[in-house]
Amino acid sequence: MSSGADRLTFAFGDFTLDPNRRLLLRSGQPVSLRPVVFDLLLQLVSHPDRLVTKDELFADVWNGRIVGEANLTQAMFLLRRALNEPNLIVTLPGHGYRFTAPVTRHSASPTAGATGASEPPAAAPVAAAPPLSLVLPLLGQVAEMTALFGRRYEGFYRSTRPYSGRDGFYMHDHLLVRMGPDGLLRVRIATAGVIADGWVLPFQNHLFVICTEFTGGHLLFAIMHAVHSVEVKVLDGITLNNSFDIMRTPTATPVIHHRIADLSGDAAADDARLLALAEESPIEAEGQIPEGIRAHLTPDVGPRAAAEGGDWLLRLPVTGSLSSGRELAGP
Numbered sequence: 586m587s588s589g590a591d592r593l594t595f596a597f598g599d600f601t602l603d604p605n606r607r608l609l610l611r612s613g614q615p616v617s618l619r620p621v622v623f624d625l626l627l628q629l630v631s632h633p634d635r636l637v638t639k640d641e642l643f644a645d646v647w648n649g650r651i652v653g654e655a656n657l658t659q660a661m662f663l664l665r666r667a668l669n670e671p672n673l674i675v676t677l678p679g680h681g682y683r684f685t686a687p688v689t690r691h692s693a694s695p696t697a698g699a700t701g702a703s704e705p706p707a708a709a710p711v712a713a714a715p716p717l718s719l720v721l722p723l724l725g726q727v728a729e730m731t732a733l734f735g736r737r738y739e740g741f742y743r744s745t746r747p748y749s750g751r752d753g754f755y756m757h758d759h760l761l762v763r764m765g766p767d768g769l770l771r772v773r774i775a776t777a778g779v780i781a782d783g784w785v786l787p788f789q790n791h792l793f794v795i796c797t798e799f800t801g802g803h804l805l806f807a808i809m810h811a812v813h814s815v816e817v818k819v820l821d822g823i824t825l826n827n828s829f830d831i832m833r834t835p836t837a838t839p840v841i842h843h844r845i846a847d848l849s850g851d852a853a854a855d856d857a858r859l860l861a862l863a864e865e866s867p868i869e870a871e872g873q874i875p876e877g878i879r880a881h882l883t884p885d886v887g888p889r890a891a892a893e894g895g896d897w898l899l900r901l902p903v904t905g906s907l908s909s910g911r912e913l914a915g916p
Contacts, residue, residue: 592605592692593605593690593691593692594690594691594692595627595630595631595688595689595690595691596688596689596690596691597630597633597673597684597686597687597688597689598670598673598686599611599612600616600668602626602627602630604627607620607623609623609626609667616667616668617667618663618664618667619660619663621646621647621656621660622660622663622664622667624645624646625642625646625657625660625661625664626664626668628641628642628645628646629674629682629684630684630688632684633684633685633686633687633688634683634684634685635683636677636680636681636682636683637681637682637683637684638680638681639657639680639681641681642657642681642682643657646660658724658725661674661676661682665767670686671766671767672685672766673685673686674767675766675767675768676728676766676767676768676769677768678728678729678731678732678768679725679728679729679732723788726788727769727786727787727788728768728769730787730788731764731768731769731770731786731787732768734787734811735764735769735770735787736764737812737814737815737816737817738762738770738785738787738792738812738817738820739762739763739764739770739847739848740762740817740844740845740846740847740848741759741760741761741762741844741845741846741847741848741855741858741859741862742759742760742762742820742842742843742844742845743757743758743759743760743842743843743845743862744756744757744758744759744760744840744841744842744843745757745840745841745843745874745878745882746758746824746838746839746840746841746882747838747839747882747883748868749828749829749830749834749836749838750828750829750830751868753870753871754868754869754870754871755868755869755870755871755873755874755879755882756776756867756868757776757865757867757868757869758774758775758776758863758867759774759775759776759859759862759863760772760773760774760775760842760859761773761775761848761855761856761858761859762785763848763852763855765784769784769785769786770784770785770786770787771783771784771785772784772785772794772796773856773859774796774798775859775860775862775863776863776867777863777866777867778863779798780798781796781797781798781805782796782797783795783796783797783805784796787811789811790810790811790903791808791809791810791811791822792807792808792809792810792811792820792822793806793807793808794806794807794808794809794824798826803826803827803833805824805825805826805827806824806825806826807822807823807824807825807840808822808823809821809822809842809908810822810901810903810906810908811908812908812909812910814909814910815910816910817844817908817910818843818844818909818910818911818912818913819841819842819843819844819907819908819909819911819912819913820841820842820844820908821839821840821841821842821881821901821906821907821908822839822840822901822908823837823838823839823840823899823900823901824837824838824839824840825837837899838882839881839882839883839884839899839901840882841878841881841882841907841913843913845862846858878913881905881907884896884899886898886899
């Protein structure tokens with residue numbers, strides 16, 4: 586049996602972390618963690634409410650072994666998924682992480698064994714979750730760019746894009762973009778009762794958007810031109826999603842996002858405002874869309890266009906981008 590000095594445990598919220606037994610409990614029930622994820626949590630709770638740098642984590646969790654940031658990013662993702670408490674760990678982009686919950690340390694009584702008190706039985710081993718094979722090796726650079734430029738993109742947007750369900754019509758979505766607790770830009774898209782949540786990832790001269798749409802259960806993507814000014818008024822790019830036909834046909838279209846309002850600073854009020862905005866009819870006929878916007882959103886592409894000096898494929902060169910810090914005419 587270990588001595589009392591060896592039986593230090595950490596308590597935070599509904600959790601108890603027992604380093605001696607390599608065990609994390611939530612409300613008395615074991616939580617499955619891979620060994621490296623357990624060590625990562627131990628380092629964070631051992632230094633609550635202060636920055637734990639990446640260098641410290643590489644030294645203490647990986648014992649100085651040479652590993653890339655992708656290993657740390659994946660381990661942190663698995664830890665957050667296991668805890669299922671998004672605000673426990675705050676990312677300080679480019680620097681490290683801070684464990685924000687109050688942590689209480691407990692030491693077992695050194696006389697517990699002599700008085701006959703029995704220890705709680707060790708929990709049965711729990712199979713560790715398999716490692717994820719999907720890792721974003723450039724996520725550290727994305728986080729650094731978000732820390733530098735992410736705030737300029739926060740706000741409400743109204744999109745305009747060709748409507749795949751009917752020729753000659755256009756669709757409007759409403760978007761809420763704001764910084765998340767993990768230091769990444771989050772986006773929520775609402776369109777006539779359909780909700781999608783995801784991330785806006787700045788990298789080099791573009792914004793990469795990855796979302797999950799929950800009504801139909803599919804992913805949607807976009808690549809937007811970034812804006813190199815203090816304020817963002819318009820974003821444009823190309824989106825790829827599934828149409829709402831029977832076969833959910835993959836469809837790529839140009840899209841323009843007009844910034845329509847700033848955030849209020851009250852997250853709950855902003856969420857409610859997004860849903861209210863999305864109650865408007867999302868479909869407009871082409872006669873209601875300014876001619877310049879229509880031309881930008883419906884370029885002529887393909888063999889015939891290429892033969893006449895146009896584009897063979899749907900693409901959006903930066904020279905034709907409408908992404909800007911200035912207002913454009915249109916919706």
